[in-house]
Amino acid sequence: MTTPAGSMRTAPEESAPEESVPQNPVPGKPSPGRPPSGKPRALAALRTELRRGVAPWTGLAVALTLLVPLGSKAAHWQGSWGETQTELHAAVTLLGGPLVAAAACWQGGREHRRRTAELLLSVPRGRLARVVTAMMPVVLWAAAGYLVALAAVFAATAPYTGAGGPSLAIVATDLGFLLSVAPVGFVAGRLVRWRLTAPVLAAVLYVALGAPGYLRTGARFLSPAEQFSLEGSVPVWWFAPVLLAWTGGIGATVLLAYAARRRLPVVVLPLVLTVAAGTVIARTGEDLFRDDPATTRKVCSKAAPGTPQICLAAPDSPVLPRVAEALEGMFSRLEGVPGAPVRYVAPQYEPKDGEASLAHAVRGWGITRNRLTDPRAYAANTALSLTARDCPDGEDRRTAGEADRMERTDDAVRSWLVDEESPWYPESRRLARLEAMPDADRRAWLGRYLATRKSCTPAEVPAL
Known part of the structure; x- marks a missing residue:
């Protein structure tokens, strides 16, 4: 029996089964079958980028670039927090900075090399979000490499130190410099489509960081690579905020000028902050550092009958037993001599009546890991300072x-x-x-x- 066409019955279309949603979902847990709403896509992309490309190699390269040169001259800084941070600061700024800039530059030019730059323009995320997501892996790995090197260097010097301690302000400014130089390199890689941009940028940055050191004005401190001695001195309390505003302001200005160029007022704030911080640094100059009373304090050996006291600076106090052993023979020969010195002080202190100067010995030249490298030479030089006369040449009273x-x-x-x-x-x-x-x-x-x-x-x- 046939059914009329007008009254033909059709089977109903199969609809997709509706997702069963529990009536009383557990608070804090996503519903089953649905993607978790608290997992940003940008975070997932960042996790992926952290595991591939040039970023992981940047962390390893930064750590090795700092540890290899520092390890080759460990005898010069082990045992002194000031010398340790002076050497680490030089390596971070002159070697680590250009390296991070080159890695960020290579990361910035990745889309041009892959020819995906136009494709990324269709991504709904904003330009600034895309730039930050692409740049952050290099920044995070560079920071990790620096922190690994910092921990290794501090662990190597801590067993041999006396008074004082590391300066957290120098740690913060060195780390801030590495993080601030990355945007400069990244933007250069985005703007200059040349495969040799990264090494050329590293060379130019090395020269630009080192050249201000030849100036004789306070403007040389505008270079984050300015070499200053932290042996016996510490930065002023506002050193870290101003230096971070200077270097961080430069990085933020470059990044925002590239990624938010249609919103020019956004760039004004970091630019003004940078100019203000730079003015303060240039006008302050050498007064960015002050004497550290903890390192200028004298530490003396216990007084004993017939044995002169030995006084060294507080950071060198662990060397006192070695100095006493080296001078034991000389002290025994002066025992009972009228007018013999009752106290020997380090060369940085002016000897008073009844005192004499010790031989000059610094870490790396005479002292290595709280041991005298040549005790006999140290004793001979101390005896020479005891017998030497500060007489002008050609004095008329003597032939x-x-x-x-x-x-x-x-x-x-x-x-x-x-x-x-x-x-x-x-x-x-x-x-x-x-x-x-x-x-x-x-x-x-x-x-x-x-x-x-x-x-x-x-x-x-x-x-x-």
């Missing part, structure tokens, strides 16, 4: 013969104190006479000699 006699006498005393032959007068008869004296006579003669050790008149120096 050439008188001056030679006085110099030979000083040399004999120095050689006897450290029990070694004279390097200048190998066959010194005066040294032989001094050694042949009875102990009581030698102590009495040395007492008369030490009473004239600041005199430049040969007639006042007792004959030997």
